[in-house]
Amino acid sequence: MSAAVAVVPANENVVTRVVKMQAFQILLVLVAIWIVFALLAPAQFANTANMRLIAQNAAILAILGVGMTFVIITSGIDLSIGSVMVFSGVIGAKAMQWQGGDGWSTAAIGIGASILSGLAWGLLNGTLIAKAKIPPLIVTLGSLGMALGFAQIITKGVDIREVPTVMQDEIGYGNVFGQVPVLTVVALVFVVLGAIVLHYTRFGRFTYAIGSNEESARRVGVKVDRHLIKVYALSGLLAGVAGVLSLAQFNTTAIAGQTETNLNVIAAVVIGGTSLFGGIGTIFGTVVGLFIPAVLQNGFVIVGVQPFWQKVAVGAVLIAAVYVDQARRASAARGGRSQFSLLQRWGSSRSANAGQGEEG
Amino acid sequence: MTAILEARGLSRQFGQVKALDGADFDIAAGEVVALIGDNGAGKSTLVKALSGNLAVDSGQILFEGSPVTIETPMQASAMGIETVYQDLALAPHLDPVQNMFLGREVMRPGLLGALGFMDNKSMRGEAQQAFDKLGATVRSLTAPVGAMSGGQRQAIAIARAVHWANKVVFLDEPTAALGVRQTKNVLDTIRRVSEQGVAVVFISHSMPHVMEVSDRVEVLRLGRRVATYRTQDTSMEQLVAAMTGAVGESTPADVAEARAEKEVSA
Incomplete structure (x- = not known):
């Protein structure tokens, strides 16, 4: 009797799974956009200097996107990152002003102060969400206002423009191997580390589990509250890092410059296939999701279209991405196959065939 | 045969409602016990109390003969007690x-x-x-x-x-939402688990399933155990009668007798 039913071994190969990922489909969209611009303006768009520029401009958002991906996978949200980033930049700049000097020792103090202030806001967010049970939307909407308000109080609303030259030269405009911007390298390091932690460690597993079914995670002994605090702390810490990079890149605290940052990052994360309902998402998808607005903005300027079209296009992509996610979710709930993507259909029929093959 | 898990006089009140009112329970290693009773009889509450999901107001839980307090599901897990919840x-x-x-x-x-x-x-x-x-x-x-x-x-x-679980598994209505074939699988699974020496407690409203797979049936009514039967000596009619209170409570002597008979047959 027991031989009648047996476990069919893992029957989805890597190719099938990659093809089914929303991140992969979004990557195809990105490639298509890239090809269109490359055809329209081969000389100005598709060259190393321009690619370098795009990668540099996406760096700060990528770092914020790593934290946001973790948060949204837990089915939370962090609206405060832009403000926390400004606040951290202000604290860092103040610390460096107070220390004085233009060298690495001054910069180190500023970097440390920024990251710690970001972490502090993240811990506050996480504690209020996990322990006081206030919805993440409200907590981070509150800390969005508070962090920005404090930043303005501390500076009396006037941007600090004194940043040690070493930060500007070595981080903001520095290059690795003479070609690759330091900002991009720093972002890449965080992106890779974030992806490893999310996909290969227990921390990442708990993040998915909590977003998927918080109660079941709690029942098997996952310390859900502590984990949520850590996830929001991570998001805050990364906002602190972003604050440092922004100081180095723009040589100003740019107090008024981050009002849409949170929404841009959330849009990128969602475009990249991370579900606002939690339990699903990848760092890779987030990075792809960031490059779509970045490439659109850059490309529109180069081909002479008003850059404001970028917002229209990104908005449409965002809505389309969520529509596909919803449709897939509904289809999964019915137990059927998604009708919304040929690629996905191709992928799932292949896996079904593979399954039958192994069963037979 | 000593009970691996035993409850004596568990009581738990929610506001004015006595969910458990001096409930007793016992199960031996490798035994399959069906827990039946009408809605609100206290079946789920009893399972929650025994699996660390609910604190009781009074009463005693004995695990392998010695008194224990089980405060969290994790503590139950550490003792080798696992629960399959209705929502899975x-x-x-x-x-x-x-x-x-x-x-x-x-x-x-x-x-x-x-x-x-x-x-x-x-x-x-x-x-x-x-x-x-x-x-x-x-x-x-x-x-x-x-x-x-x-x-x-x-x-x-x-x-x-x-x-x-290497001691006790609780199943809260495992067959409630299943088709015929899946139900058979679950019932087979229950047997296989008990053959490994693990005690299985399952809540069910389905008398045929109870009759098919259990060794013993414990009937709860109004928060207490009103009867315990060896499955092979009882009938669905008798079980339903006990659940609805159509027959009187069995005395502790009956309970002891039923268990003694079981020992003989085992």
Whole structure:
């Protein structure tokens, strides 16, 4: 009797799974956009200097996107990152002003102060969400206002423009191997580390589990509250890092410059296939999701279209991405196959065939 | 035969409602006990109290003969007691292996493990063995369980509980939402688990299932045990009568007698 039913071994190969990922489909969209611009303006768009520029401009958002991906996978949200980033930049700049000097020792103090202030806001967010049970939307909407308000109080609303030259030269405009911007390298390091932690460690597993079914995670002994605090702390810490990079890149605290940052990052994360309902998402998808607005903005300027079209296009992509996610979710709930993507259909029929093959 | 898990006079009140009113319960190793009773009789409350999900106002729980307090599901797990909840408590986006090991991940040895890296390969192997052992139908070990049928999810939840429990498994209405074939699988699974020496307690409203798989039936009414029968000596009519209160409470002597008979037959 027991031989009648047996476990069919893992029957989805890597190719099938990659093809089914929303991140992969979004990557195809990105490639298509890239090809269109490359055809329209081969000389100005598709060259190393321009690619370098795009990668540099996406760096700060990528770092914020790593934290946001973790948060949204837990089915939370962090609206405060832009403000926390400004606040951290202000604290860092103040610390460096107070220390004085233009060298690495001054910069180190500023970097440390920024990251710690970001972490502090993240811990506050996480504690209020996990322990006081206030919805993440409200907590981070509150800390969005508070962090920005404090930043303005501390500076009396006037941007600090004194940043040690070493930060500007070595981080903001520095290059690795003479070609690759330091900002991009720093972002890449965080992106890779974030992806490893999310996909290969227990921390990442708990993040998915909590977003998927918080109660079941709690029942098997996952310390859900502590984990949520850590996830929001991570998001805050990364906002602190972003604050440092922004100081180095723009040589100003740019107090008024981050009002849409949170929404841009959330849009990128969602475009990249991370579900606002939690339990699903990848760092890779987030990075792809960031490059779509970045490439659109850059490309529109180069081909002479008003850059404001970028917002229209990104908005449409965002809505389309969520529509596909919803449709897939509904289809999964019915137990059927998604009708919304040929690629996905191709992928799932292949896996079904593979399954039958192994069963037979 | 001594009880592996025993409850004496458990009481729990929610406001004016006495969910448990001096409830007794006992089960021996390898025994399958069906817990039946009308809605609100206290079946789920009793299981919650015995699995660390609910604190009782008074009464005593004995595990392997000695008094214990079970305050959390994790504490119950540590004692070898697992529960399959009615909602199954699976994470729909995780695959069967990830669900089975959630909160009990096998870490890589050495530094990598200390850094939080998991040993997915050995977890997958162990899970595969666990499913095979139960003859559980699991279509894929890498697909999210949310995409699987109710029967499959049930099988995964039961396999998870059985894998970690070496003393007692509680099943809260395991067949309530299942078709004929999946129900048969679950009932077979219950037998197989008890053959491994694990005590199985299952709540059910389905008298045929109770009759088919249990060794003994405990009947709850209004928060207390009103009868206990050896399954082979009872009938559905008798069980229903006891549930609805159509027959009088069996005396403690009856209970002792029923258990003594069981010992003889065992």
